Structure formats: structure tokens, C-alpha cells
Amino acid sequence: MRSDAVQLELGQVFFRSTTQAELARTYELLGDRDAARSAIELAEQLTAPEDAVNYAITHTVRAQLALADNDRDVAERWARSAVDHAQRTDFPEHQADAMLELARVLAALGRREETIAEVRAALAVSEAKGDRPRAGKARALLEEFSDRA
Numbered sequence: 001m002r003s004d005a006v007q008l009e010l011g012q013v014f015f016r017s018t019t020q021a022e023l024a025r026t027y028e029l030l031g032d033r034d035a036a037r038s039a040i041e042l043a044e045q046l047t048a049p050e051d052a053v054n055y056a057i058t059h060t061v062r063a064q065l066a067l068a069d070n071d072r073d074v075a076e077r078w079a080r081s082a083v084d085h086a087q088r089t090d091f092p093e094h095q096a097d098a099m100l101e102l103a104r105v106l107a108a109l110g111r112r113e114e115t116i117a118e119v120r121a122a123l124a125v126s127e128a129k130g131d132r133p134r135a136g137k138a139r140a141l142l143e144e145f146s147d148r149a
Contacts, residue, residue: 017046021057028061033068036061056086056094060101072109079105092129096122100138107145115145 020043027036040058047054059082066075079102086098099122106115123138 017043017048017051017054018057020046021054021061024058024061028064033065036065052085052088053091053094056082056089056098059085060098063101063105067105067108072105075105076102076109092125093131093134096125096129096131096134096138099125100134100141103141103145112145116142119145 020039024036024039024043027033027039040061043054043058047058059078063075063078063082066072066078079098082098083095083102086095089095099118103115103118103122106118119138119142123135123142126132126135126138
């Protein structure tokens with residue numbers, strides 16, 4: 001939060017929008033949905049239309065929030081949008097995160113084959129980058145989803 005306050009004081013918009021997007025992700029992980037939604041709104045107000053990274057993050061969080069609200073169709077739309085935005089970036093970590101969230105949504109929808117395909121895609125991206133933590137998360141999800149036969 002201190003970073004956001006300093007950025008606000010300096011009139012910094014570019015980095016502040018990403019800080020807010022990351023805060024939204026953090027608030028969602030902490031279970032503070034209202035704070036997550038507020039951070040998403042501010043991030044998207046500050047974000048330039050072409051900033052695919054911020055939209056990849058905020059749309060992933062929107063998907064998580066919709067899934068938590070049991071609004072699975074909306075969750076799928078947000079998750080697919082997050083993947084679309086992430087694919088426009090040069091950041092494999094955002095690509096893998098968005099794909100893993102889409103996989104979670106697809107799993108909630110009972111679409112096992114699509115779920116596994118999405119996790120495998122995230123695993124491939126993570127392994128190609130050498131991102132062992134995300135690859136490990138993808139492997140664990142792949143095992144979990146494969147066991148649900």
C-alpha cells in the first residue's frame with residue numbers, strides 16, 4: 001500500500017495501475033473480495049487500453065471472484081479474456097497464471113478434457129521459461145484433475 005501512496009503522490013499512473021492490479025490479486029488471495037473489486041476498478045481506470053498485462057491480471061482476478069460467487073459462466077468469460085490478454089504479452093508467467101485460472105473454471109464446469117488441456121498448456125509455458133514454481137503448481141493441478149476421472 002505504501003508503494004501505491006507514493007505513486008499517487010508522484011502522479012505516477014503507469015506503475016500505479018499495475019500496483020493496483022497486483023493488489024487486487026493479493027486481496028483476492030486474502031479473501032477480501034470487496035478490496036479486490038475496488039483495486040480492480042482503480043487498476044482498470046488507470047490502465048491504458050493497450051496494457052494487456054494489467055488486463056490479464058485483473059481479468060484473472062475477476063474470474064476468481066465470479067467463481068467464488070458461483071457464477072461459472074461469467075467466470076469462464078473473464079478467464080478466457082485473461083488468457084487472451086496474457087497471450088498478447090511477452091510474459092510467460094502471466095500466460096501460465098491465466099491458463100491455470102481458466103483450467104480451474106473449466107474444472108468447476110465439469111469440462112475435464114478442456115481442463116487438462118489448459119493445464120498442460122500452462123505447464124509447457126512454465127517449463128519452457130524454466131519457471132519451476134509455476135510448473136510445479138501446474139503438475140499438481142494436472143495430477144489433481146487427472147485423478148478426478
